[in-house]
Amino acid sequence: MTRALLAVLAAAMMATVTVQPSSASPGRADEAVDYHEWAPAGPFAPAGTESYEGWDYERAQWTSPFHAPGFDATELIASWNARTPPGTWIQVEAQARTATGAETAWYVMGRWAAGDGDIKRTSVDGQDDAHAQVSVDTLVMKPGVLLRSYRLRVSLYRAPGTRETATVSAVGAMTSNVPDRFEVPVSRPGKASGIELPVPAYAQNIHKGHFPEYGGGGESWCSPTSTEMVVEYWGRRPRAEDMTWIPAGYADRTVDYAARHTYDHSYEGTGNWPFNTAYAATFGLRGHVTRLHSLTELEDYIARGIPVITSQSFRADELDGAGYGTAGHIMVVVGFTANGDVIANDPAANSNANVRTIYPRAQFENIWQRTKRHTEDGSVASGPGGVVYLITP
DSSP states (O other), X not given: OOXXXXXXXXXXXXXXXXXXXXXXXXXXXXXXXXXXXXXXXXXXXXXXXXXXXXXXEEEEEEXXXXXXXSSOBSEEEEEEEEEOOTTBEEEEEEEEEETTSOBOOOEEEEEEOSSSSSSOOBOOOOOBOSSEEEETTEEEEXXXXXXXXXXXXXXXXXXXXXXXXOEEEEEEEEEEEOOOOSOOOOOOOOTTBTOBOOOOOOOGGGGXXXXXXXXXXXXXXXXXXXXXXXXXXXXXXOOGGXXXXXXXXXXXXXXXXXXXXXXXXXXXXXOOHHHHHHHHHTTXXXXXXXXXXXXXXXXXXXXXXXXXXXXXXXXXXXXXXXXXXXEEEEEEEEEEXXXXXXXXXXXXXXSGGGOEEEEOHHHHHHHHHOSXXXXXXXXXXXXXXXXXXXXXX
């Protein structure tokens, strides 16, 4: 069995692009968030050959300059938009320079291909040293260690002598310093009050039992279900000829397709945040992971016609109307009521008709923005701290 892995000599640096609302809300006084992106402007440099999973590949590589976000950060999440024809794949790494001037090791933030016929799309566990550790898709600095600046490195691979190429249209990272907090005050309703975007509604539970090899089946597919809703809101979707492996009797087969193509083989799930935005980018969209400061800031996107995918965790008694609790869940904010409550396409439903849900503004903002929470047994767990996927044309 031949496994042709091809890579690219295409795309490199320049151009900072930060997706901001037309009138961005100021951050909370005790937190800082930065998203910085490089767009391609030149060729990757040949970097010899490398062996991976028993195969030798030609490698091309590009390294960004160091970027200083303007504050000392505790976390970094990389994102990328790439095209990987069959046989090609990429690796994205991050290196930090700490507040004391030390340079860390290079940390692998993802080994990625759009398809799964050549490599297993994967995060890399076991990366843990005195400076930082990688938790699936997030570089977390160790207590007492702060990130002053960072750079990214993109490597592209192909089998020797082949001509197929992958291309990278954007690579960037969100850095943040968000304090521990169990409660977040509610923000005032903003410019999106009374606006609701016509985002398709897909229920993940329709897919229970489908393809359990991809993270356990539909009951676990909140992230790809949400991502697919937004992909289709922008008028894109998988081609029928690319979904022939999905039984014809399955409803909303594009959700099954999204689950397969966001699956992280190390994490064993479909909830890797940058894998979801990278999936959206395979349809000619732009996507990245960042943090927003408040629902008021999120409203700026809704007012511009951009739905926002959010991460949250909560007990069943913390979100009226949900009817469930979760250690981690993804949904799509599609609008706001006239009084500022959140209109969400929540995929944790048993039918598409029940996906649209209205959640109280204060409760929703708290479970999305906090970084610490109390579980049912009284123990302390982490919270998402305002994480979002931003996907645009």
